[in-house]
Amino acid sequence: MIIVGEMINTSRRSVEASVGRRDAAFIARLARRQAEAGAHYIDVNAGTFLEQEADCLRWLVETVQGEVGLPLSLDSPSPEALSAAMELHQGEPLINSISLEEGRFDSLLPLVTSQPCSVVALCMAENAMPTTTEDRVGTAARLIKKLTAAGFPLEKIFVDPLVQPVSVDTGMGSAALEAIGTIMRSFPGVNTICGLSNVSFGLPQRRLVNRSFLALCMDHGLSAVILDPTDQKTMSTLLAVEMLLGRDEYCGNFIDAYQSGRIVG
């Protein structure tokens, strides 16, 4: 399971404040903690800064990569901000994200084909949010076709099925889960990714709901996840489920983690 650490997002008050005053120590610490907790990519998002987003994103790329030798997930819908960040980024970033929304695919395609990178392909089509599994799979197929036609490698595409809250429609969990399974089966070699927090919007005990959803996603074949790797309960669930799905030889990772005090029940 590929882990993308989600903590460096300016929608969190402490992160917004430290980006605002350019507190490099704070951001570096947050990056290091996520790296040590097992993140493979560190996500950076400065969306709340609006016109200053590009500058803030560049500063985040510099600051985080100055501290940890990991690739970043560059999280923005703005081509300007992404382009600015990509210039500075060392190694291959994950571009978060491209979709079929009007103008978005065409403005981002040149960026994602300009240098080696992976891309999150969000199942959002031109006119509306997806409602069913079929909507999602259909949009995924179109995104994969358009990206691969432009020479983008299939294995570097991370399809995000677009998770919606079950509080609004209790079918939204299965719609995303079935989409993950179908996409993984229909396009062998492609990757899938999602965040965990949308599913529990509007409900109490969100973390419980989120990590339960993680377990289900894993069973449907999800290959990457955007989460807080410093959240021990979530990581414990991830390790237990990997083991249960037969992906942990001699239960080694789970037991190691337990003996290092990282498993919380």
Added chain:
Amino acid sequence: MSDFESLSEAVMRGDIKGAVAETRKHLDAGINVSEILNLGLIGTMNEVGERFSRGLIYVPQMLRSAKAMQESIKLLQPYFKEGDVTTKGKVLMGTVRGDLHDIGKNLVSMMLEGAGFTVTDLGVNVSPDTFVQKTQEIEPDIVGMSALLSTTMPAMPETIEALKNAGLRDKVKVMIGGAPVTERYAQKIEADSYASDAGSAVARAKQLLGVS
């Protein structure tokens, strides 16, 4: 003065069948239709909205109560006479240009209707021109805009500008909301109000129009 306690409880619980049955009982007993609407239904939805804002109930319960009210209103509709249904105000709702997110907007629309406002929902990806056209057509009291992406928020001040250019800005109150939207942003773009969730949107709308 009729006792709407059972009807109110049914709506509060989200008991659709129960609410419909209670509404039927009141109708059969010849109770005044406006009373059933205002005291039994709208009054209860106000309480639902308040409880939601206070974190005592959650989105699914709010949805369920709204459904119970909607189904009960269907029963009342054939009996409404001229002047029975007064509206607290007309609201035009939409998610701004370039943005397809609708969950928050739908929750707000639903709660405003439950509170007795008349809502016209323009859907998603609504351009400033469409907001202006529809404002001219419908003459709402409030124009409500939703955005869920920082990149689509700029359509909010653009829409306000378009309303100004069409000479409509001072004829409406503008209320905004959405995950990346803040009170400060609302002040910056000179919107009239900001609401952080569907419950407080109702309170703010009432404040804006000076109604209860």
